[in-house]
Amino acid sequence: MKYTYIIFALTLLGIFGFKNHGSIYKSNTGNINFFSHTAVEDISADNHKVKTAFDANSGKIQFSALIKDFQFKKALMQEHFNENYMESTKFPKSTFSGTIVNIDAFNIEKNGTYTSPVSGKLTIKDVTKTVEALGTFIVKDGVINAKASFNVNPEDYNISIPKMVSEKISRDLKISVDVDYSHQH
Amino acid sequence: MKKPIVLFALLVVLGVAFYAYKTYNKEHTNVAKTEAEVKLTASDLFNAFDNDETSAMTKYADKVIQVSGYIYSKDLGNELEPQLVLEGNGDNGFIRCGFKPTELEKLAILSDSLSVNIKGECKGLNAADELDLLADKDVVLSNCIIIE
Numbered sequence: 411m412k413y414t415y416i417i418f419a420l421t422l423l424g425i426f427g428f429k430n431h432g433s434i435y436k437s438n439t440g441n442i443n444f445f446s447h448t449a450v451e452d453i454s455a456d457n458h459k460v461k462t463a464f465d466a467n468s469g470k471i472q473f474s475a476l477i478k479d480f481q482f483k484k485a486l487m488q489e490h491f492n493e494n495y496m497e498s499t500k501f502p503k504s505t506f507s508g509t510i511v512n513i514d515a516f517n518i519e520k521n522g523t524y525t526s527p528v529s530g531k532l533t534i535k536d537v538t539k540t541v542e543a544l545g546t547f548i549v550k551d552g553v554i555n556a557k558a559s560f561n562v563n564p565e566d567y568n569i570s571i572p573k574m575v576s577e578k579i580s581r582d583l584k585i586s587v588d589v590d591y592s593h594q595h
Numbered sequence: 596m597k598k599p600i601v602l603f604a605l606l607v608v609l610g611v612a613f614y615a616y617k618t619y620n621k622e623h624t625n626v627a628k629t630e631a632e633v634k635l636t637a638s639d640l641f642n643a644f645d646n647d648e649t650s651a652m653t654k655y656a657d658k659v660i661q662v663s664g665y666i667y668s669k670d671l672g673n674e675l676e677p678q679l680v681l682e683g684n685g686d687n688g689f690i691r692c693g694f695k696p697t698e699l700e701k702l703a704i705l706s707d708s709l710s711v712n713i714k715g716e717c718k719g720l721n722a723a724d725e726l727d728l729l730a731d732k733d734v735v736l737s738n739c740i741i742i743e
Contacts, residue, residue, distance in 0.1 A: 434728060438680075438691065439673035458676035459693055459735055461721050463728035474723040476735055478656060479693075485623045492657075499652055502719045507726055590672060 432593070433467040435518075435554055440589035442475055446580040453487060453579070455480040462589055464556075469513030471528060473506040473587075495569050501535045510545060523548050528558055534567040543587075552593060559586040624716060626738045629659045631714050637664025637690045641683030644720040644734050655717040661742065662690055663712045666705060676737075677702050679713070683734065691721070691733040694740070701741060715739030 440460030446453040457480045464471035477498040482488040492498040508530015510516075516524045529542040543560035561582050564571065571579050633655065640662055644651040664681035667689060671677045677699045681690040692713050694702060705711070715736030722732035 436728075438731070438733065439670055439676070439678060441673070441675065456675070458673050459678065459691060459721070459733075459737075461723075461729050461731070461733065465728065470728065472723070472726040472728045474721055474726060474729055476719050476721050478718040479721075479735055479737055481737070484619070485621045486619055488623075489621075498719075499656060502648075502652065502656075503721060503723070505723050505726060 433465050434463055434594040435466060435591035436463040436594045437461075437589050437591050440473070440475075440587065442473075442480075443586045443588075444480070445584045445586070447584075448578055448580050451578045453482070455482045455488070455491065457481070460587075460589070462591070463594070464510060464591065466513065466516070466518045469510040471506075471508055471510050471530070475504050477502060477504060495564070495571070496535065504532070504534045506530055506532045506541075508541075510547075516547065516549075518549055518554065521549050521551065532562070534562075535569065537567045539566055554591040556589050556591060557587065559584060561585070624659060624738070626659055626714055626716060627740050631661035632658045634661040634663075637662050637681040637683050640690060640717075641688045641732075641734050645684065645688060645732065648720050652719060656719050658717055659714060660717050660736070661712060661714045662692075662736065663710070664690060666707055666709050666711060668707065669702060669705065671699065671702060674699070679705070679711070679739075680733075681711070681713070683732075687731045689731065689733050690736065692736045692739040695738065698740070705741075712742040713739050714742055 438461050439458060440462045442457045442460050444455055457475050459479055460473060460475045462473040477496045478492055480491065482491065508528055510526050510528050512526035524547045526545055527542055528545040531538050532541045541560055543558040545556055545558040548555045561584055563581050564583060565581065643654065662681065667680045667682045669679055674696060676693045677696065678694065679692045679702060681692065683689045692715055713736065716738050718735040718737055720732060720734050723729050
């Protein structure tokens, strides 16, 4: 009888211990693009080294991206972005911490496509605001591709745009996220 | 008498236009052709950022630097920017080096734990202590090349 309890306890420990440990999916090579469209000019920049992870049990999801690592086509634009708008030496990174709201409806072990709102706090230049986006998660052979996009107004994050270039920079920047997550062992 | 003045004015205008054009179309740093401002080991670079990020940013960020270290892993999954990870400090401190897609073949043949010299532009420390799922810390280099 005693042994039955011990085996039962060990089994429980095994299940929950394993599940907790094995529920983290990670990537250090996530993509974030930001895109500004105006009648005068389109501006686009990419970061391919975004650090991100989510917990398939709790739905917690986090991102950290270096501002200086956004690559622009034009070197001058990259310089202005870092020095004038983002002050990237003083504010080197941007983070997001939030939740995949409908994570309980996902079956991450099986191939399939799931959608869920992702909601949380975005920090840029030490200013934190709540943002929400609809995320699409495609599970394929253990890799989970996640895509989402949302819009931000640079002025909400203390990014002031001088009058001279005001026409060239959108107040409705589109941020697109595209990440292949794999299971952390 | 007026001709030389007009000619001079024209030259000035052309000069200004040329300068504006050159500035607007300024090229990105060519890492291969730029001499490294600093040469150091992967662990020295990592520790500099880990100990004092602000002073390390002033010292290394936006500069072309050369780092020597051992390959911890290859992260070639993102074809837009294949990456090499060098050992920095223990299990959670690394140097993450991003390469142009054209370098993929060169990276694919490198074996793990090989000692390499890498030149690239330093972008800072990607670490977020306040985010519990992101425990690893990476000093990030971009537009890297392998020095033979």
